[in-house]
Each structure stands twice: as structure tokens, then as C-alpha cells.
Amino acid sequence: GVPPTYNWNEPSFGGFGSLQVDNSKPEFSCFIELTDFLEQNHLPFPKHIYFPFPTDVVFAYRTNPRILQDCVIETDLHLPFGFDADSPDLEQSYLLILISLPLKIRRVAYCEVLHESLHESSAPFTKKLSSAHFYTTCRLDTIFEDDRYQNLVNLNLTFQISHEVTKLIPRSVKTLNCNILCPEFQVDDFGFPSGLKSLNVLLFNYPEQCWACFNDLEHLSNLLFENIKNEKRVPYYNVRFPKSLKSVKSTGLDVEAIKNQCPNLTSFECSIARHAERHGNSFNFPEKLTNLRVGGGTLANIEKYENGSSIKFPKSLQALHLVRDSQNVQFGESETLFSNKEESMLQNLKILSINYFDGFSRLGPLPQSLTQLTINLPSQRMEMLNSDFFDNLKSVTSLQLLRIYCPLGANFDYELPPKLQLLEFINPELSKISLRSKSLKQLNLYQTKFSVVSPENFQVPDSLVELKLHGPSFLSDEGGIQSFAKSSVFPQKLQRLELGCDAMHKIPILPPNLKTLDITCQVARAKQYDFDNLPT
Numbered sequence: 100g101v102p103p104t105y106n107w108n109e110p111s112f113g114g115f116g117s118l119q120v121d122n123s124k125p126e127f128s129c130f131i132e133l134t135d136f137l138e139q140n141h142l143p144f145p146k147h148i149y150f151p152f153p154t155d156v157v158f159a160y161r162t163n164p165r166i167l168q169d170c171v172i173e174t175d176l177h178l179p180f181g182f183d184a185d186s187p188d189l190e191q192s193y194l195l196i197l198i199s200l201p202l203k204i205r206r207v208a209y210c211e212v213l214h215e216s217l218h219e220s221s222a223p224f225t226k227k228l229s230s231a232h233f234y235t236t237c238r239l240d241t242i243f244e245d246d247r248y249q250n251l252v253n254l255n256l257t258f259q260i261s262h263e264v265t266k267l268i269p270r271s272v273k274t275l276n277c278n279i280l281c282p283e284f285q286v287d288d289f290g291f292p293s294g295l296k297s298l299n300v301l302l303f304n305y306p307e308q309c310w311a312c313f314n315d316l317e318h319l320s321n322l323l324f325e326n327i328k329n330e331k332r333v334p335y336y337n338v339r340f341p342k343s344l345k346s347v348k349s350t351g352l353d354v355e356a357i358k359n360q361c362p363n364l365t366s367f368e369c370s371i372a373r374h375a376e377r378h379g380n381s382f383n384f385p386e387k388l389t390n391l392r393v394g395g396g397t398l399a400n401i402e403k404y405e406n407g408s409s410i411k412f413p414k415s416l417q418a419l420h421l422v423r424d425s426q427n428v429q430f431g432e433s434e435t436l437f438s439n440k441e442e443s444m445l446q447n448l449k450i451l452s453i454n455y456f457d458g459f460s461r462l463g464p465l466p467q468s469l470t471q472l473t474i475n476l477p478s479q480r481m482e483m484l485n486s487d488f489f490d491n492l493k494s495v496t497s498l499q500l501l502r503i504y505c506p507l508g509a510n511f512d513y514e515l516p517p518k519l520q521l522l523e524f525i526n527p528e529l530s531k532i533s534l535r536s537k538s539l540k541q542l543n544l545y546q547t548k549f550s551v552v553s554p555e556n557f558q559v560p561d562s563l564v565e566l567k568l569h570g571p572s573f574l575s576d577e578g579g580i581q582s583f584a585k586s587s588v589f590p591q592k593l594q595r596l597e598l599g600c601d602a603m604h605k606i607p608i609l610p611p612n613l614k615t616l617d618i619t620c621q622v623a624r625a626k627q628y629d630f631d632n633l634p635t
Contacts, residue, residue: 134163208255232254243269260277269292270293278301279301305335322344322346323347335350340357341360354384364385364388365390371397421453437464444466515534519539531555540564544567549568564593566596585607594613595614596615
């Protein structure tokens, strides 16, 4: 039977949610909490569910055997902290129960645990797995012998393996993450499964003069590769790509090689984009790109339009991410990222992010199709983020999400774009804010300089459903939010309120629809009356 050392009905261990990490989906601390939530909201049981520990699966099954029968289950095979103190055989007991359950357990992490204690008896279980993750070093010839993982589709090997043992990986695998310790000579065939569709590989100490050949993987669609030397990722350009490739990511990529070998590429991500000097000082990216992530300095070498004031991007681009690189390029005042001329308009661009790159003094007119904008330069003020920028931002009628991580002064007073739903703002100088919007649902303010929050310095839209307000980081010596003025009133539609305070007394009356209140404060400075006076 089940060892009587764990009560699944008590929410004492980590929550579980869907297979995909999605903060919009609820997590639950116990099985009863989940079933109550589903019943109250008249929702069907999830088709996919993640349990952090095998004990969670066992006790959920014991609580209600039928409810999990049609559910695809993912779990980790290590026990919660402290369980091994009860009995040296406890882990093995739970694993034996787990692998014998008549459930669709298909995705498992820490698979090495099975082979350490239950190698012989685990074969019927592992043959049904579609996804397996190994963290600690294992012998692949032992793990994969006798077709133990014959239905495996997704495989993640966190530890380093030799290039000689990749041939032992099950041929059924379509998605592979691995780290290969390379020899000091050319490897013509790494032995990957020929049907791979997605490959994430780190090559350790592969000689720069040798070629990394992926062109024999005729079904490969997504490739992330890096060459690691002295624990650092270094650009590696001697690569042969398959014609089937649609997405590629690496520290350095040769643009001409990509264009010549991958005619259907739609996603291109790298810090350093190399181009052939024989074609002059400018180049173009593949014309079918929908996603582009490059170091900002690369833009200096991209072909410009005839007027020379804006950059020639692929017209199909839907997402553009500019990141910091070592070039420190500064564009002239007449040069902009975008232009309003018909020939240069990006009518499909929906996502723009600028991270640690301040090469432009002006962005130019933002594309009207934009739905998400992120600008992240926390250490210095960006010249482009002036009052004209925010005034012009109002014309981007499709914008729904805006994230700004940048010191922009003490006062932030603007009308927001008409369809904006989420504003996230990190500004260590902010002590007064006034926002005008009828659409804003979520406001996240971090590292602010508020001391006493009042209607005079804190004016936010009534449409808010979620509000997060935090003072300086707890690691900072600066004082944080001390209290709220008596006249302060939260938006009445709020359902979630999160406060990060230096102290937590004098919190206003909570709005009637509030469902979640999360208060983080300096416990060392909190007094008993702070807890006694919390609103109920």
C-alpha cells in the first residue's frame, strides 16, 4: 500500500498547473483545491496536468482514481525535501507505486532516478513515455538498451555526452536538447536521429577550423547551437544547415550562408551577424523572416532605403528584438528605426523589444500594427523616451502591452494608447504618476520611490483589474512605501492587489471585488498592530 507519511489533502507542497508555463493559468497547492475550483467554475478537468512530485500523483489517484484516467500527466521523479529522512526505501516505494498506476504518465523529469533504483522493473513504464529529461550523468547504452524508450519523442540530456554515443539516442526522438563534448578533429556525422525536427545543442571545445554539419537532418525545422570555449559562448560560423530549416539561433551567424542554404527561414536570432565584405558594407536579412533578434550594432550594416534615414527590414517581419552587443553603435539624429514612408512601413510588425541598446535618439513613427512594446535600459535614461515619444504612442491604436524599464524622472503623467491593457513600469525615480485610460486592466509598478501614497501622487484608471505596486528592492538602502493617505481609494474593479512595502499599516479599504491580496514587507520593521489593522 501507500506509505502513510503524506497527506495529499493538505496544501503543504508546491502547486501544479498545465504542461506549458503560463502565468494566466491557475496553480493549486493540493488536489482538493483543484477539484473545488473546477466545480465552482463549472469547468472540465484539464487534459494535461503537471504534478511536481510523484507523491502528488499517487495521492491524487488514491483520492479519485477515475478523474485522472483521461488526463496526460507530467511529473518529476524526485521526492519533496525531507522525505528521505523517513525511510531509506521510501523513494523506491513511491516510484514502484507510480509506475504501476493505470494512468497516462507520458512526460517525466529526473528519469535517472528510475535507473538508479528500478532499472529492470521500469521498462514497461519507460516504453510509454513520450518525453524524458535526464539531469545527472547516465550511461546511454544502459538507459536506452532493449528499446526501453521506444516511443520517446522529446529528450533532454542536461549532462555532457561524447559525440560517439549520440547514435544510441532513440531514433523516434523528434526534439532533442543535448551537450556534446567534442574531439579535436572534424566530426562528419554526429549521429543524431534522422527524423529530428528540433535540435538544441551545445558543442564544447569544437575546433574553429572544423565544420559542424547539420545538413543531413532533412526534417530539421528549428536549430539552436552554440560553441562553448572556456565556459563562454563564442561565435561559430563553419556550419552547414539543412534546407528545411525555418528557425535558427546562435551567438554568431553568417547571413549569406543562411540565405543561400535556408530558403524558407522565418526566424533568425543572434548577437553577431556576419556578412561577406565582398558584397559591400550593407546586407539584407532573409526576406521571409517573421522573427528577428540581433545585436543593435548590426543595424549599422543593414541596407538603408534611398533616403538613408530608415533601415530596410523584411516586409514580413512580425517580431523585432534588438539587444546589446559590443559594437556601441550610435546612429545620427536623422536616422530612425522606422519611417512613415510607404516603401518602408512594416505593416505586420506586432512585437518590438529594445534591450540594453540606446543607439537611436529617435525611433521614428512606430508601426500601427504594433501590439507589444518593451524598452529595457535600466541603468540610464534613454533620449528617445521623451514627451514626444509618449504623445506619439497614443496613435498606435493596436498597442495592448507596454513594458518600460528605465529611469524617466519623478513624474509620469500621460494619456495611454486607446487599447492598452497592460503597463509594466520599472522606474527607480518615480514618485508621482497620473495615467489616463479607459482600457487598462493591469498595472505593474516596480522599484518606485513612493513613501506615502495619496490621491495627489497616485492617479490610476478605474478600469484596473490588477495592480502591483512595489517600492525599492529590499536589497536597496532607500526607504520604501510607508503608508497610504486616509483619502486613498483603490479602483473598485480590482480583483488582484499586490503591494511591496517598507511597512504595511494604513492600507485603504479594499475594493469589493478583490479576490487576491498579496503584501510583501520588511518583516523586521513590522509591528503586531500592522497585522491587527490589516483590512479584512
